[in-house]
Amino acid sequence: MAIGPRLEMRQGQSLVMTPQLQQAIKLLQLSNLELGEYVEQELEKNPLLEAGTAEPEAERLNAADDSADFDAGPIAETALTLSEEGPLPSREGDLDMDYDNVYADESRSDTLNEAAASMPDQTSSDWQNLKSGSSGGSGDGEFGLEQTLTREATLAEHLTDQMNMALKDPRERMIGAYLIDNVNEAGYMAADLMEVAEKLGAKPEETEKVLKVLQTFEPTGICARDLKECLALQLAERDRLDPTMQIFLEHLELFARRDFELLMKLCGADREDITSMIEDIRDCNPKPGLAFGGEPSVPVIPDVFIRQRADGTWAIELNAETLPRVLVNQQYYTEVSKLSGDPKAKAYLSECLNNANWLVKSLDQRARTILKVAAEIVRQQDAFLIYGIQHLRPLNLRTVADAISMHESTVSRVTNSKYIATPRGIFEMKYFFTSSINATEGGEGHSAEAVRHRIKELIDAELNDAVLSDDNIVETLKTSGIDIARRTVAKYREALNIPSSVQRRREKKAYA
16 A cells, blocks of 8 residues: 555534633633623723623513422522613523533542641731721721731741841841741741751851740740740740640640540649640640731622522522623714724724623623522522521532533533522532432432531530440431441541540540
């Protein structure tokens, strides 16, 4: 057979994603806040787009067609006008995009440290005070100077300011600056003092002296080399670092294991003294550096609201406060097109018009898709909304996708970074999708989240003289119709940060 170039004709199918379709998919997985940022960028680029400033009349997206079989009869609503004028595009006819099945073949991509973990982290509340205007104000409603700061001071900046006042010797300041650079975000000294002294050409005792000065800075416990030293610094400031407490800190790993009997023996203290020392240690901050330089916490803003009507049915609506209002200025397009004779200018305006219309349609399609998914979640989890987490049903993406005739990849994008405000609190959409635990009698499975909640309830209700082992919990759950393995119970218990039965028994004896 001769080898050479030749022409062949072949017929095949391939997926071609236009820029508009890519945009629609991108908008689908954005939260309302992220969507607002994206629309702001589009408003800057496209002269035909305008932000809707006036409060429009409520346009209702009735989901009765999507939930005809839903006993509670949820009605999906939105208070946004997503098109330029007139009614919203119809569900089937006016939108010429379909991203429900774009990815038909896409698969779903889904000890001392123990002692530190047993103590709560402490973080600064300065950001909350700044947001509420409760600090630094002049009392007459005006903002204080400190409220114009663009960010909080970092831990390194905070320590450097104190060092500049505490250390006058330039050599000591150089050592102090190097040590501060080696303090991690939790506030611990991450560098070895011998190595630091060798690198800087200083004496080890000189480096140790500077470190002792840094350890007197605020917050107390900063620049410690380990957890024991961090706690000792804080306890010393409170005049609680007596010899007995020092022995306790030397055997801090026993506290992590809840081995209080051995602790009492080593410390030569009775149960009441050990309990008092534990309370003192729990009042300390194991990570003092976290109070500085952290990103301010952002409150969760729900994308969808679920409320119960007087007749017991459920209403679902988008959060209109966070959704952008976008209008297409057809009049401006008409006037500029008439005045301009430049073909390039007309082509640019036509492109801007097409992009603007497509953005409006994409926003409308996104709203409808989110409402359809939210309505189906309510349909599947209505018992949870009424009775609580014990009645949360196992649910996966395919079940919801099949019910609303979409691909599960679309449902996955809709539930990404979206939150629902329900009468029982604000939940991420993905919270309602949980794996299934088999029932003992072969009936309907139980939600893994509901089983975890049940395990926590059993442990919280256990008596001091009847601590439940993992085997006891398995037997109790089986009597409730839940077929679960012991290792699964242990995994769920550890995920809930609940110690083993041996550690719980020791702790209950210590506090008895």
